[in-house]
Amino acid sequence: MPYLFLPHTQLQALLDAISQAGFAIIGPQVREGAIVYDWLNTAEQLPWGMQDVQSPGEYRLRATKEKLAFAWANGPQAIKPQLFKPTESLWEVTRDEQGRLAFQEKKPETQATALFAVKACDIRAMLIQDKVFIDSDHPDAHYTARRKNVLIVAANCTYSPANCFCVSAGGYPRAEAHFDIAMTEITHGLVMQAGSATGESIVNTLSLASATDAQIKQAQQGIEHAANSQSKKLPLPNDGPLRDMLFNHLDHPRWDDVAQRCLSCGNCTSVCPTCFCSNVESKTALEGQHSEQVREWGSCFTQQHSYIVGKVIRPDTKTRYRQWLTHKVGSWHEQFDSSGCVGCGRCITWCPVGIDITEELTAIHQEEKA
Ligand code: SF4
Ligand code: SF4
DSSP states (O other): OOOEEEEGGGHHHHHHHHHHTTOEEEEEEEETTEEEEEEOOOGGGSOTTEEEEEETTEEEEEEOSSOOSSOOOOOSOOSHHHHSOSEEEEEEEEEOTTSOEEEEEOOOOOOOEEEEEEOHHHHHHHHHHHHHHTSSSSOOHHHHHHHHTEEEEEEOOSOOOTTOOTTTTTOOSSOOSSOSEEEEEETTEEEEEEOSHHHHHHHHTTOOEEOOHHHHHHHHHHHHHHHHTOOOOOSSOTTTHHHHHHHTOTTOTHHHHHHHHOOOOOHHHHHOSSOOOEEEEEEEOTTSSEEEEEEEEOOTTSTGGGEETTEESSOSHHHHHHHHHHIIIIIHHHHHSSOSOOOOOHHHHTOTTOOOHHHHHHHHHHHHHO
């Protein structure tokens, strides 16, 4: 489909068209000093004139001179919580007065939802989670139902804060596929492109003019700027060499070094758009007549995560951090045929002590070269 131009003044019309097509909309907005995704009803809720400044262990918003809606890169959440819920009831059991038990599966939600202003790295992360939750021997009914009913409106990045490294991780700040509509913001509006029949039918209701060559060029330059300004890098390609380097250094002294700094808090696993571990807890009513089985996000940084038949097999921070990193960019390849890192930089930003995945990998690689 050709590139079209949507003036900022028509963003509300786009949201209305998405809504009229039957989708509830979840999109970016500022809340408590961060950009988060939540129900979006009006274009006024978008993070106008806001940009995120990030460094290891630091995130803040600053006002920009130009009043743009998508001048930011990301916040603590990806779209993961919209598809793989942080907490979710899976089934319940009730005891009646005769003592008989009735088991009932909790049905997944089927509300059609548009995820608005999704970043390219988060689309890549979603495709990785699709492999975990859909392309498995036991597909997850809840994730699958939500994923089937989702419309993706991508917002290409024209800005990279200091922790982004999607290019080095094998991606790019532009969504290349798997979107229904893609937008790149330029002065006064957005260069748009439909990526599916549904996206095209929504865009067609707006009677937009074609984008001019100058507008397409400005959009392209914005994306290139985001790519070229990324300074963080993985020390080796993310499609195999990094994995081999790590597995050759399971006893490297750097694991002891990082364990001195890591708090085992699990923030990195919560914000990572590809981490998928979970626990199922029984929430039993005090009167003993009802129990609900609730799935909650887990983390490989907890003691419980590696408890196997009377023994915690990763009893300290060193073995937990090593497990996280060697899985993320190492054994993930064997399991899912790709790396588990898309280079969004969230684990660096939201680590309370600023541990930087690229620095840790580089340190191990440097000593290998020495
Ligand atoms: S490991 Fe860190 S940089 Fe990589 S995808 Fe997860 S949060 Fe993003
Ligand atoms: S690396 Fe940072 S965010 Fe992750 S568990 Fe350690 S201290 Fe927490």
